[in-house]
Every structure is written in C-alpha cells, then in structure tokens.
Amino acid sequence: MTAVVQAEALTKYYGRRRGLEELTLDIQPGEIFGYLGPNGAGKTTTLRLLLDVIRPTRGSVRVLGGAPREPATRARIGYLPGDLVLEGRDRAIDYLRFLGRMRGGVPASRIEALAERFDADLTVPMRKLSKGNKQKVGLIQAFMHEPEFVILDEPTMGLDPLVQQEFLALVREVRASGRTVLMSSHVLAEVQSVSDRVGIVRAGRLVAVENVAALREKAVRRVELHFASPVPPAAFENLPGVRDLRVEGASVRCTIDGRPDALVKAAARFTVVHLVSAEPDLEEIFLTYYSEGEHDDRQKPA
Numbered sequence: 001m002t003a004v005v006q007a008e009a010l011t012k013y014y015g016r017r018r019g020l021e022e023l024t025l026d027i028q029p030g031e032i033f034g035y036l037g038p039n040g041a042g043k044t045t046t047l048r049l050l051l052d053v054i055r056p057t058r059g060s061v062r063v064l065g066g067a068p069r070e071p072a073t074r075a076r077i078g079y080l081p082g083d084l085v086l087e088g089r090d091r092a093i094d095y096l097r098f099l100g101r102m103r104g105g106v107p108a109s110r111i112e113a114l115a116e117r118f119d120a121d122l123t124v125p126m127r128k129l130s131k132g133n134k135q136k137v138g139l140i141q142a143f144m145h146e147p148e149f150v151i152l153d154e155p156t157m158g159l160d161p162l163v164q165q166e167f168l169a170l171v172r173e174v175r176a177s178g179r180t181v182l183m184s185s186h187v188l189a190e191v192q193s194v195s196d197r198v199g200i201v202r203a204g205r206l207v208a209v210e211n212v213a214a215l216r217e218k219a220v221r222r223v224e225l226h227f228a229s230p231v232p233p234a235a236f237e238n239l240p241g242v243r244d245l246r247v248e249g250a251s252v253r254c255t256i257d258g259r260p261d262a263l264v265k266a267a268a269r270f271t272v273v274h275l276v277s278a279e280p281d282l283e284e285i286f287l288t289y290y291s292e293g294e295h296d297d298r299q300k301p302a
C-alpha cells in the first residue's frame, strides 16, 4: 500500500531561519494524524511543503505516491490553510460553487449538507462573515470534493464546541471511508479523541510520534469505587498496576497505571454502587516534550 505521505529528511530554511529540519515521516492510508507543536514549531511549514506552496531546501516528499508539484496530486487533496483569507462582496455560497466547478463539479446538495452540519451562514458577503463562519467556509471547501487526503491547518480554531464535535464526527467519517486526514493543532485535547497517531514538532524537529491508543493505555488514570458496604483493604492491596491506594469504609480510591483489569476483577467480588474513572490526561505527557530544550537556537549556525 502506497503511503499517503512519505517524507525523507525534509528540510526548509527561510534564508537562515529554520522552518523545518530533517523531517522523516510516513502517514498511511486511512490514518488520522495529529500534528502538534507550539507556535512557530514548523507545523505550517510542513503542511505547505506537502502542498507545494513552498519548496524544500533539502530532502524529499511524496504525497499520494506523487510529487506535490504535480497538478494531479493536488487535485486529490483537500486543504484548509491556517491563514485563510476570504474577502470581497461574493456570497460564500457563490464562492464555494465556483470552487466546486473548478474542481470538476461538486453537487450543490453536498455543499448544502456540509453547511447545515456546521450551521454555516453562506448567504452574506464574505467580507462580512464572522471569524468562525470563515473557518466553516474553509472547512466546507476542504471536504466538499471528497478528497482522498485532507490537510487541515488548525481546523478547530474559532469553532464553538458543538461545531467542533460535528467537525470531529466528519473526520471520523472520512477515516471510515478509508481516506486520510492530517491536521495540525497546538492543543492535544482537540485532536486526541480522533487521532490514530500524533507527531510532536518542536523548534523545527519532529521529536516524537506516538500511537494514541498505546499512550492511553500507558497513561495514569484516577479511579474511585463505591460499594454497598465496607470492603476489606487487603482485597485491593498489591494489585498489578494499582497505586496510591486508599480504602475508607465502602470507598476505594487509587490511580491505575495501564490496564484496569486487576482492579475491576478485585472489585467484582463486592457490590459496586458507583464508579468514577477520569479520562487519562495525555496533555501532561505531551507537555514534557514541549518544555524540553526551550533554549534551542532557531538559526542555522553561521
């Protein structure tokens, strides 16, 4: 199976300023890849290289098996730029219809269905659209021709929580149909629920690529169990993966490292009346990547 993205030592300098250095990364068909990093890390630079908006200083990249500069490759991609400019008197609906024709014909019903999902107002002139509505127009144009590969630069910026949920649902549908999504963000929480893998970029370098399901399994989780009557502490002591155990009467509180299996089996011997398990906070894990090497020099040595 041909990788959707195949980057090999991909490097971009803006003069002496480092944009991206030695990126080697494969993204597979049907994958949702979250591309994370703080401001100025090199996310936008990477996405622009994939789209031939800018060209590499060194290294190579293939997208959908072809060169980014080939129009045939570009036609199979949907793109939401981070700095989308929508101006002028045209109504958003006319602009989207125009783009649809340019892309070989997009049914009006598909544009309308997306607008409805995102609760987008397409009838006002584009220069009068709010920031959030501009972002919705940007998302509609990225998805409307049902591209094989969708590249989204900070897609959730400016969207209210309900629309964000709708957007994430759409991303899941794209994956279910075997297509691929690459999206950048500086907030892990925004992408962790949909991403299969996340890559962390910092100061121009990819510092980690992690499988989200594996991370979730590794992450520490706080659990509380409440029983119908007091339980013997000994029943919960020395269980694999259970830490910080506190047994008080009919309540058990602890943290779990990895799988909750042993705790669940121990608890099953008693009558459980209430269970609270907090989602593992992956953000904590990622912040350690962000905070390392803050003093990196952003310039190439002279």
Ligand SMILES: Nc1ncnc2c1ncn2[C@@H]1O[C@H](COP(=O)(O)OP(=O)(O)OP(=O)(O)O)[C@@H](O)[C@H]1O
Pocket (backbone or CB within 6 Å): 014, 017, 018, 019, 020, 037, 038, 039, 040, 041, 042, 043, 044, 045, 046, 082, 186, 298
């Ligand atoms: N056109 C340009 N000319 C000069 N330097 C640039 C240019 N574009 C980006 N850079 C620099 O390259 C580095 C990476 O920028 P990039 O925009 O790729 O980061 P980013 O991770 O997308 O950040 P943000 O979240 O702020 O958009 C930064 O130091 C930035 O200042």
